[in-house]
Amino acid sequence: EPEVTQTPSHQVTQMGQEVILRCVPISNHLYFYWYRQILGQKVEFLVSFYNNEISEKSEIFDDQFSVERPDGSNFTLKIRSTKLEDSAMYFCASSPHTGPPGGTQYFGPGTRLLVL
Amino acid sequence: SQKIEQNSEALNIQEGKTATLTCNYTNYSPAYLQWYRQDPGRGPVFLLLIRENEKEKRKERLKVTFDTTLKQSLFHITASQPADSATYLCALDIYGGYNKLIFGAGTRLAVHP
Numbered sequence: 001e002p003e004v005t006q007t008p009s010h011q012v013t014q015m016g017q018e019v020i021l022r023c024v025p026i027s028n029h030l031y032f033y034w035y036r037q038i039l040g041q042k043v044e045f046l047v048s049f050y051n052n053e054i055s056e057k058s059e060i061f062d063d064q065f066s067v068e069r070p071d072g073s074n075f076t077l078k079i080r081s082t083k084l085e086d087s088a089m090y091f092c093a094s095s096p097h098t099g100p101p102g103g104t105q106y107f108g109p110g111t112r113l114l115v116l
Numbered sequence: 117s118q119k120i121e122q123n124s125e126a127l128n129i130q131e132g133k134t135a136t137l138t139c140n141y142t143n144y145s146p147a148y149l150q151w152y153r154q155d156p157g158r159g160p161v162f163l164l165l166i167r168e169n170e171k172e173k174r175k176e177r178l179k180v181t182f183d184t185t186l187k188q189s190l191f192h193i194t195a196s197q198p199a200d201s202a203t204y205l206c207a208l209d210i211y212g213g214y215n216k217l218i219f220g221a222g223t224r225l226a227v228h229p
Contacts, residue, residue: 004159031214043160043205045216056216091159095214103148103213107159 002026004108006092012114016081021111023075023092031095032075033105034067036060036088043091049075082115089113118143120220122206128226129196137191137223139206147212149182149189152205154222160205164191167212196227 005024013019025032034046048055049067064080075094079086089112093105120141129135139149147168152160166173166182166189173180179192193200203224207217 033216035217042221043154043207043217043219045218048214048216050214055214058216089157093159103209103215104150104162104165105217106162107152110157110159112157 004092004094004106006108006111008111009109010112012116013082015084015115019079019082019113021077021090021113023108024073025075025092025094026106027073029094029096032069033093034077035091035093037091038088084115087113087115120206120208120218122220123223124221126224126226128228131197131227131229133196135193135196135200135225135227137204137225139189139191139220141187141208144208144210144218146208146210148209150207150209150217151180151191152207154203154205198227198229201225201227
């Protein structure tokens with residue numbers, strides 16, 4: 001069964017450094033998302049992406065964040081200058097353009113980011 | 117203010133019993149309500165989706181109800197098994213498809229043999 005994959009599984013970085021989290025959505029899906037989950041807290045929406053542009057972004061997704069679909073398979077989240085509070089599990093998700101039903105999101109296994 | 121509330125405490129039940137998990141929300145009008153399962157250190161896994169005009173949805177041992185008047189969804193697992201032990205997340209989809217999901221904090225279910 002097709003799955004969303006994410007790399008790396010773990011990333012440790014120093015505060016102020018740039019990180020790029022990578023995702024390969026399910027191949028025939030057209031809608032892509034990033035969420036994050038701080039340890040012990042809720043899964044929070046960051047951004048949605050369709051037709052090569054951002055559809056919606058949350059207040060968390062400030063100028064330090066960007067997303068890109070550089071080719072037909074990868075979907076990346078870049079954090080330009082990491083802060084301690086960016087430490088979290090980051091999940092990529094994708095949705096097909098048709099049912100059943102529209103809107104079901106398939107999540108990847110996550111990248112655990114630790115900012116020191 | 118807008119809130120999604122799930123049973124905050126862990127739910128412990130005996131194998132074979134029915135587990136019932138609650139999701140209440142305020143100041144939202146979701147088009148869809150979805151339930152996901154999350155195991156420790158893993159991503160959420162989709163289980164069931166119910167639309168605002170549907171009262172009940174079933175899939176194998178799972179059943180979801182949706183009461184838009186009470187602003188509540190109930191999630192039932194019948195004949196529960198230890199393998200059902202996980203955190204179950206309620207998620208609101210306000211516009212109905214392809215948009216952000218707003219998650220509750222989840223309820224941790226432990227099924228004991």
